[in-house]
Amino acid sequence: MKKNSLIFVIFLLLIVVLAGCSFKAEAQKPKKEPAEKSVVQPVEKQTVEEEEVINEEQKEVDTSQWIDVNEPAKIPILMYHSISSGNSLRVPKEEFRAHMKWLKDNGYYTLSPEEAYLVLTQNKIPTEKTVWITFDDGYEDNYTEAYPILKEYGLKASIFMIGKLIDKNNHLTTNQMLEMSTNEISIESHTYSHLELNSLTPSQQMEEMKRSKELFDHMLDQETSILCYPVGQYNEETLKLAEETGYKMALTTEPGAASSDQGLYALHRIRISPGMPPNWFGTLVSGTEDGH
Ligand SMILES: [Zn+2]
Numbered sequence: 001m002k003k004n005s006l007i008f009v010i011f012l013l014l015i016v017v018l019a020g021c022s023f024k025a026e027a028q029k030p031k032k033e034p035a036e037k038s039v040v041q042p043v044e045k046q047t048v049e050e051e052e053v054i055n056e057e058q059k060e061v062d063t064s065q066w067i068d069v070n071e072p073a074k075i076p077i078l079m080y081h082s083i084s085s086g087n088s089l090r091v092p093k094e095e096f097r098a099h100m101k102w103l104k105d106n107g108y109y110t111l112s113p114e115e116a117y118l119v120l121t122q123n124k125i126p127t128e129k130t131v132w133i134t135f136d137d138g139y140e141d142n143y144t145e146a147y148p149i150l151k152e153y154g155l156k157a158s159i160f161m162i163g164k165l166i167d168k169n170n171h172l173t174t175n176q177m178l179e180m181s182t183n184e185i186s187i188e189s190h191t192y193s194h195l196e197l198n199s200l201t202p203s204q205q206m207e208e209m210k211r212s213k214e215l216f217d218h219m220l221d222q223e224t225s226i227l228c229y230p231v232g233q234y235n236e237e238t239l240k241l242a243e244e245t246g247y248k249m250a251l252t253t254e255p256g257a258a259s260s261d262q263g264l265y266a267l268h269r270i271r272i273s274p275g276m277p278p279n280w281f282g283t284l285v286s287g288t289e290d291g292h
Contacts, residue, residue: 061112061114061115061118063118063122063124063126065126066118066124066125066126067124067125067126067127067128068123068124069123069124069125071123072120072123072259072260072261073119073120073122073123073124073125073260074257074258074259075111075116075119075125075130075131075132075257075258075259076131076132076257076258076270076284076285077116077131077134077251077257077258077267077268077269078131078132078133078269078270078272078285079134079135079136079251079253079270079271079272080096080134080135080136080146080272081135081136081137081139082137082139082141083096083139083141083142083145083146084139084141084145085274088273088274090274091272091273091274091276092274093141093145093146093149095274095275095276096145096149097149098277098278098281099272099276099278099281100149100150100153100155101153101278102278102281102282102285103131103153103155103285104153104154104155106129106282106286107127107129108127108129108130108131108285109126109127109129109130110130110131110132110133110155110156110157111126111130111131111132111156112156112158112184112186113132113158113186113188113225113226113249114225116132116249117225117248117249120249120258120259120260120264120267121260121264123260131285132158132258133150133155133156133157133158134158134159134160134228134269135157135158135159135160136160136190136228137160137161137162137165137171137190137194138159138160138161138162138165138166138171138172138177138190139170139171139172140170140171140172140173140176142159142172143176143179147180147183147185150184150185151183151184155184156184156185156186157184157185157186158185158186158187158188159172159180159186159187159188160188160190160226160228160251161177161187161188161189161190161216162190162191162192162193162194162212163191163193163212163215163216164192164194165194166215166219172187174219177219178219178220181220181222187220187222187224188216188224188225188226188227189209189212189216189224189226189227189228189247190212190227190228190230191208191209191227191230192207192211192212192215193208194230195208195230196230196231196233197229197230197233197234197235198233198234198235198238199233202237202241205237205238205241206241206244206245209227209241209242209245209247210245212224213227213245213246213247223246225246225248225249226247226248226249226250226251227242227245227247227249227250227251228250228251229250229251229252229253231253232252232253232254234250234252234266238250238265239263239266242265243265247265248264249264249265249267250264250265250266250267251267251269252266252267252268252269253269253271254266254268254269255268255269255271256268256269256270257270270284270285272284
């Protein structure tokens with residue numbers, strides 16, 4: 001009996017010790033977990049916040065060195081379509097190269113959409129020689145032909161893509177747009193279906209503008225801010241709807257330099273046609289840069 005009692009007592013003690021250990025372990029666990037969380041979480045949060053701050057800083061344009069202009073600032077917005085040959089909308093690659101070389105050789109500064117907005121709303125320009133290069137319709141040759149030349153000369157540009165033609169024959173692919181949008185070539189909206197907006201009802205117009213904006217916002221992780229009217233067609237309703245849909249500016253095909261007195265939703269552009277020698281191109285660009 002005594003022996004059995006002793007074994008029982010030892011057994012009990014063993015249970016108590018083991019239970020104690022496991023209790024200790026359990027007791028440590030909850031302490032450890034919050035400790036880990038409280039250390040790890042703020043670090044993660046801080047990193048994310050820091051990244052957000054950096055991105056915002058990168059996006060912010062420093063205009064402290066820009067030149068003030070008294071009258072509404074005027075800028076030439078160049079309008080290209082396809083970089084190829086065959087019709088009056090297509091500019092051959094070598095002609096395009098000669099135009100870009102002329103801009104580079106003559107010390108021109110090329111604008112991003114954000115910078116163009118600041119020029120037109122703050123009446124300040126980065127240099128006397130400032131230009132905004134744009135392409136309509138998003139042809140694939142904008143990537144294969146124009147993009148390498150723009151990169152070679154260190155020039156920025158904007159492409160107005162048609163939402164429903166992404167990844168379609170002869171037009172830009174998602175990957176091409178993603179690559180260019182992180183390399184100084186911004187992708188903006190040329191609506192979803194490329195229908196003439198003045199022939200649509202207000203709700204149809206809104207759908208065309210909204211659907212493409214949401215598509216590009218999501219696909220390129222950006223705030224798509226510029227709209228380009230298909231075939232340059234628009235009416236009074238279009239101007240209001242473009243603003244309501246969240247665009248900051250819209251471009252037409254009305255000829256000449258752009259300025260805010262045209263209205264930020266009806267900006268003019270300079271059409272670049274094939275067969276234009278560099279000096280002729282130069283006259284078009286420089287003749288409009290200061291509004292004369
Ligand atoms: Zn178009």
